[in-house]
Amino acid sequence: MLEILLDATVRAGTxxxxxxxxxxxxxxxxxxxxxxxxxxxxxxxxxFAATFTSGSLLLGVVAAFVAAFIAGSIHxxxxxxxxxxxxxxxxxxxxxxxxxxxLFGRSxxxxxxxxxxxxxxxxxxxxxxxxxxxxxxxxLIYFSxxxxxxxxxxxxxxxxxxxxxxxxxNPAAADACGIAVNRYRFLAVACGSGIVGIGGAYLSxxxxxxxxxxxxxxxxWIAVALVIFASWSSVRALFGAYLFGGITAMxxxxxxxxxxxxxxxxxxxxxxxxxxxxVISTIRQQKGASQQPGNLGLPYDREDRK
Amino acid sequence: MKxxxxxxxxxxxxxxxxxxxxxxxxxxxxATAQPATEKQIKAGFIYVGPVGxxxxxxxxxxxxxxxxxxxxxxxxxxxxxxxxxxxxARVINGLVQxxxxxxxxxxxxxxxxxxxxxxxxxxxxxxHCSGYKSAENVGTYFGRMYEPRYLSGIIAGKMTKANSIGxxxxxxxxxxxxxxxxxxxxxxxxxxxxxxxxVWTQTWFDPGVERDAADSxxxxxxxxxxxxxxAPATLQAAEARNAYVIGYNSDNRKFAPNAFxxxxxxxxxxxxxxxxxEVQNGTWKTAQIWSGMKEDLVQLAPLSEKIPAAVKQLVExxxxxIVAGSLHPxxxxxxxxxxxxxxxxxxxxxxxxxxxxxWFVEGVxxxxxx
Numbered sequence: 126m127l128e129i130l131l132d133a134t135v136r137a138g139t140x141x142x143x144x145x146x147x148x149x150x151x152x153x154x155x156x157x158x159x160x161x162x163x164x165x166x167x168x169x170x171x172x173f174a175a176t177f178t179s180g181s182l183l184l185g186v187v188a189a190f191v192a193a194f195i196a197g198s199i200h201x202x203x204x205x206x207x208x209x210x211x212x213x214x215x216x217x218x219x220x221x222x223x224x225x226x227x228l229f230g231r232s233x234x235x236x237x238x239x240x241x242x243x244x245x246x247x248x249x250x251x252x253x254x255x256x257x258x259x260x261x262x263x264x265l266i267y268f269s270x271x272x273x274x275x276x277x278x279x280x281x282x283x284x285x286x287x288x289x290x291x292x293x294x295n296p297a298a299a300d301a302c303g304i305a306v307n308r309y310r311f312l313a314v315a316c317g318s319g320i321v322g323i324g325g326a327y328l329s330x331x332x333x334x335x336x337x338x339x340x341x342x343x344x345x346w347i348a349v350a351l352v353i354f355a356s357w358s359s360v361r362a363l364f365g366a367y368l369f370g371g372i373t374a375m376x377x378x379x380x381x382x383x384x385x386x387x388x389x390x391x392x393x394x395x396x397x398x399x400x401x402x403x404v405i406s407t408i409r410q411q412k413g414a415s416q417q418p419g420n421l422g423l424p425y426d427r428e429d430r431k
Numbered sequence: 432m433k434x435x436x437x438x439x440x441x442x443x444x445x446x447x448x449x450x451x452x453x454x455x456x457x458x459x460x461x462a463t464a465q466p467a468t469e470k471q472i473k474a475g476f477i478y479v480g481p482v483g484x485x486x487x488x489x490x491x492x493x494x495x496x497x498x499x500x501x502x503x504x505x506x507x508x509x510x511x512x513x514x515x516x517x518x519x520a521r522v523i524n525g526l527v528q529x530x531x532x533x534x535x536x537x538x539x540x541x542x543x544x545x546x547x548x549x550x551x552x553x554x555x556x557x558x559h560c561s562g563y564k565s566a567e568n569v570g571t572y573f574g575r576m577y578e579p580r581y582l583s584g585i586i587a588g589k590m591t592k593a594n595s596i597g598x599x600x601x602x603x604x605x606x607x608x609x610x611x612x613x614x615x616x617x618x619x620x621x622x623x624x625x626x627x628x629x630v631w632t633q634t635w636f637d638p639g640v641e642r643d644a645a646d647s648x649x650x651x652x653x654x655x656x657x658x659x660x661x662a663p664a665t666l667q668a669a670e671a672r673n674a675y676v677i678g679y680n681s682d683n684r685k686f687a688p689n690a691f692x693x694x695x696x697x698x699x700x701x702x703x704x705x706x707x708x709e710v711q712n713g714t715w716k717t718a719q720i721w722s723g724m725k726e727d728l729v730q731l732a733p734l735s736e737k738i739p740a741a742v743k744q745l746v747e748x749x750x751x752x753i754v755a756g757s758l759h760p761x762x763x764x765x766x767x768x769x770x771x772x773x774x775x776x777x778x779x780x781x782x783x784x785x786x787x788x789x790w791f792v793e794g795v796x797x798x799x800x801x
Binding site for chain 1: 480481482483484485489597628629630631632634636637638639640641642643644646647648650651653662663664667683685686796797800
C-alpha cells in the first residue's frame with residue numbers, strides 16, 4: 126500500500142514540481158512571477174496541440190517549453206527592460222494565459238491523444254520500496270528528477286549560476302563586476318517560464334491526456350507558495366511538491382479504503398504546512414538568515430543608484 | 432502604500448478579468464427591424480464553466496444549439512464562467528439590457544440573482560436550472576438524473592467481477608448523494624453482494640484530482656468506475672487500467688474507447704426548444720419542472736457492445752418501466768448504510784425527500800462529510 130501511495134505522490138507532485146522549479150529560477154534572478162498559473166495553461170495547451178497534430182510527445186514538451194518561454198518573455202520585457210511592477214505584470218500574465226488558452230483551445234477540446242506511458246528503468250525499478258514509485262514512471266517524471274539536480278548544480282557549481290544568484294541578491298554589485306544584469310534576468314524569467322510550461326504539459330500529456338479549459342485548477346498558485354516553502358532551493362522544492370502531492374493522494378486513498386479520517390482535515394494540511402513554513406521563514410528572515418534573494422521584486426536601474 | 436495600492440488595483444483587475452471572460456455570440460445582423468407580427472425569441476445563457484469543459488456546460492451549450500434550429504429563435508448569446516452569487520446579477524442584467532427576452536441561468540448559485548433581476552424586469556422570462564425558488568416570470572428546470580443512474584447501476588452490477596465499484600463524487604450535496612444512492616440501488620437490484628465505494632474530490636472540476644481519485648479506487652480493487660464530475664478524467668483512469676467505466680453529463684466515450692459502458696446524460700435541448708416554443712406562442716407559464724426519461728430530458732447513452740445482450744434487454748425493460756411510471760428507483764423497502772429500514776415496503780419517496788436526500792443506502796461504502 127505504501128508503495129502505491131508513494132507512486133501516486135510522485136505523479137500528483139510532478140506538475141507542481143516543474144512549476145516550482147521554474148518559479149525558483151525566476152525569483153533567484155530577483156523577479157517575482159505570479160503568472161505561473163497562466164504559464165502552466167499555455168504550456169498545457171501548446172503541448173497538447175503540438176502532440177495532437179504531430180503525434181509526437183517529445184514535440185509536445187518542446188512546444189510547451191517554447192510557448193511558455195515566449196509568454197514569459199513578455200513578463201521579462203515588462204519587468205526587466207521596462208522595470209514595470211512585477212506583481213501587476215505577473216497577474217496580467219495569468220489572466221492572459223487563462224484567456225488566450227480558452228480562445229485557442231476551442232478546436233482541441235474533446236480530442237484525445239496517447240499520453241506518456243509508464244516506462245520501467247532497468248535495475249533501478251527493482252529497488253525495494255522506492256523502485257516502483259520512482260523508477261517505474263514516465264519519461265517526463267524522470268526528466269523532473271534530472272532537472273532538480275541540474276538546477277542545483279547550475280546554481281552552486283557553475284559561474285553562470287553564481288552570477289545569476291548575484292543578480293538576484295545585489296544587482297548593483299553584479300553590474301559593477303561586469304555581469305550583464307538585464308540579460309541574466311531576462312533569460313532567467315524566460316527559461317524559468319518555459320519549465321513552468323512543461324509542468325502544464327505534464328497535466329495535458331501525462332496526467333490526463335486531454336485539453337480542458339482551466340485544467341491546471343490552481344496548481345500554479347500552489348507553486349508560487351511552494352517557492353517560499355522550498356526557500357528557493359530546487360532540492361527542497363522536490364520535497365515540497367511531493368508533500369502537497371502526497372497529501373492529496375493520501376486523503377483520496379483513505380477515503381477509498383473506507384477509513385473515517387475527515388477529508389476536510391486532510392485537505393487542509395498542505396495549506397497549514399504553507400502557513401507554518403511562512404511563519405518559520407519570516408522568523409528566520411528577521412534573524413537575518415533568510416534564503417530570500419536580497420533584491421526580490423525590485424526593478425534594477427543602473428542610473429538609479431541609492 | 433503605493434505598492435499596496437498597485438496590488439489592490441491588480442487584484443481588482445484580476446477579479447474583473449474573471450467575470451469579463453465573456454465571448455458573446457452576437458447575431459450577425461442585429462437590430463435590423465424585425466417584423467412585429469411574429470414574436471422572435473432572443474435567448475441568453477449564463478454558464479458556470481467554460482463550454483470547453485466537455486461536461487456540464489458543454490451539455491447546456493449543445494441544448495442551446497439545438498434550440499436555435501427553430502425559425503423564430505434568433506442567434507442566442509451565452510456568457511461563460513460567470514461566478515455564482517450576487518456578482519452574477521450584473522451579468523444577467525447585462526443580457527436584459529441588450530434586449531434578450533428569454534434568459535437561462537444554468538447553475539444553482541444563480542438562484543437569488545436570477546430572482547432579483549427578474550423582479551425588476553417583468554417582461555423578460557427567466558429559467559433557472561436546479562433551483563427551488565420561482566416567480567411569476569421565473570421558472571425552474573432540472574432533470575431526474577437518478578433514473579438513468581439507476582439503469583447504469585444495473586449494468587455496473589452485472590459487469591463487476593470483483594463486486595467492488597468505485598464512484599468519484601464531487602460535493603456531498605443532495606443531487607450527488609441521490610445519484611450515488613440510485614446507482615447503488617441499481618447495482619444491488621441485480622448483485623446484492625456488490626459494494627459502491629465513494630471518494631469525494633470536493634471539486635466539480637479538477638482533472639488531476641479526479642484522475643487521482645479514480646486511481647485510488649482502482650487501487651483498492653474496484654473494477655467498474657463511475658463519476659459525478661465535470662471532466663472525463665475518470666474515464667481515462669479506467670481505460671489505462673483495463674477497468675470498465677460509466678460516464679456522466681455527455682457521451683464522452685472517446686476518452687475510453689474500450690472501458691466505456693454507457694453514461695447517464697443530459698439532453699437540455701428538449702427543454703430549451705419546448706420553452707422557446709411556449710414563449711413564442713404565448714403559452715409559457717411559470718412552473719417548477721423536474722423531468723425525467725419520459726420527457727427525454729435525461730437519457731442513457733447508447734450501450735457498449737461489451738455488455739451482454741441479456742443485460743441490455745434487462746436495462747431496456749427497466750427503462751420502459753421507469754418511463755411508464757411502474758418502476759421508481761426509490762420505492763421501499765430501502766435500508767440505510769447500517770442496514771436499518773428507512774423506507775417501508777411499497778412506499779415511494781416523494782420529491783421533497785429526494786431533493787433533500789442526505790443519507791446513503793445500504794451498499795454504499797463511504798461517509799457523507801458533515
